[in-house]
Amino acid sequence: LDLRTLYLRDLTLYGCTHQEDRVFTDLVKYxxxxxxxxxxxxxxxxxxxxxAQEAFVAKSHIGKIGILVR
Structure with a gap:
């Protein structure tokens, strides 16, 4: 995360450091x-x-960029 982007675009970041144990197992089931x-x-x-690195740096994508290792 580039903090300048967070600041200059007036974004808000929310986080959580604790979840109930079942949250992760429920997520895996979904x-x-x-x-x-x-x-x-x-x-x-x-x-x-x-x-892939060029696409990542361009920041014009929405979602994840995957690398396929065969």
Whole structure:
């Protein structure tokens, strides 16, 4: 997280340091059932890691950038 972005865009960051034990296990169940899926912007082969880094630095994506290791 670039704190300048947080500050200059007048954003608010909320966090939590403690969750009940069942929260994580419930989350895993939702993922396994396909009820929750991560937002993936793009997936790159490991050989294209430089392109993935360029996309990440450009910050024009929404979601995660994945690296496929075969």
């Amino acid at each position: 993922i396994e059932k396909g009820e929750i899926r991560p937002l993936v912007a793009e997936v790159y082969d490991l050989r294209d890691l430089a392109k």
